[in-house]
Amino acid sequence: MKLVDSYMFLDELRNLIYKLLEFRDSVREEGLELIPLRIGTPLVRYGFISMLKGGVIMDVTNEEQGGIAEDAGAVGVMILDKLPYDVRAAGGVARTADLNVIVRVMETLTIPVSAKCRIGHAEEARLLEEIGVDLIDESEVLTPVDEKAHIDKWMFKTPFVNGARSLPEALRRIYEGASMIRTKGEPGTGNVAEAVKHMKLVNRDIATLRGYYMSGDVEAIWVYCKENKVPYELALLTAKLGRLPVVNFAAGGIATPADAALMMWLGADGVFVGSGIFKSSDPEARARAIVLATSYYDDPETVVEAQKMVSEKASMLGIDVRTLKPEQLMQVRGE
């Protein structure tokens, strides 16, 4: 295209846009409101996540398990093809769950339905949004497709939750558009140790930033951001609030009511339970007990009541994280 031609093309384009603007104004003058409902704004996404607080989201693989979760008082379910424990055992590539199964679960449950997509797999995320999933988990439990970058989550109306092992990781995910954070733990182990470690790491970093802020040491916050590859605005907001600027759930290895209550004491806003319920031999009672312990975590009497509802003989056996080889760890995926 010659230079003169391209000028003419730009001129045509400008005329077209003017015409569109005129049309829009004429529509408004006729008194037709275009769209009075504001859909998918950050506040709408945040509002939804806020309703989950103090609750338990349970991993399920089909509608029967979904029904058990809803009856037990779960605030939501997370649909997977295999529970994290089985993903670990099966090996191979783990992908998003069967869309037919997700649709069937959505048709039978009244509580929010979430599903996982692979890290960096924007198309799986688009499919999940298209069928109407309420919350998308860009999850390290599935096999990542992009080692460098996560999904640009600002492009979606559906809220996202991402895993994090540390504060810098959490803030990077929030910067990419995550509406919610969860600790990574070590999925499918039935061992809460890693979740505790990650939650405490996040808390300590927040306390450090808060300390810098309270003593007016802006330079120290700059240095923190530079060393940890974190956007300054988000670090400053965290320092001001003294907590993560989004809702933070605990996840990874929660298997008993006491595990859930412990994570709430450590500052979690709620918990995800993966293999802990449906890999135990008393899923109905255990699901109810974990819901109860999460809500009443600050009342030891009630947590005792909850803990008595389950038998330790029925808990999933679990895996000691120290026996896992480095290449078997899921938590290191996508920092």
Added chain:
Amino acid sequence: MVKVGVVALQGDFLEHLQLLKELRVEAIPVKSIKDFNGLDALIIPGGESTTIGFLMRVKGVDKAIVEFVESGGVVMGTCAGTILLAKSVKDRVVGDTGQFTLKLMDIAVVRNAFGRQRDSFIAKVMVEGVGEIDVAFIRAPAIVEAWNDAKIIAYIEHPATNRVGAAAIEKNMLALAFHPEITKSIAIYNYFLDMVKR
């Protein structure tokens, strides 16, 4: 001074407590029967109605709420709270949910009436006696019917439902299908606090 309790079993009770504190109202979280002492009003917040309904029955909070309302205490339900106050509950997709509710208000609600989370929205709503307020509908229910003393005081126009109820009042009970705490709509809180003084 007015003392307001917020049912703090699950959901966004902290947002309500925070807003009430900003309005300089004494506000406490309510998790057991003893928390009802000296309360003038109660808020049942948003969250999952099935979860709050289950937790409510564990420590007898459900019976305490019914007693509180019957003895004249003012109560406001938002979203899940409205579902828990209603006598009749259905889900748009699932139909009869068979879930537990307090059955205090003569209203019928449809859960998830406007669709799933991707359809959640913020809109302006005209509430009788309050005026126009900006509020969030998060997987919100719709109030489709009100009978006896219950009266719908706000409507919302939506492509999925046409014109349906968004707020209803019955004596000392106020039911909102939306969340005033997410958009910080103070006007509705003042209306609620005026109900206490009356």
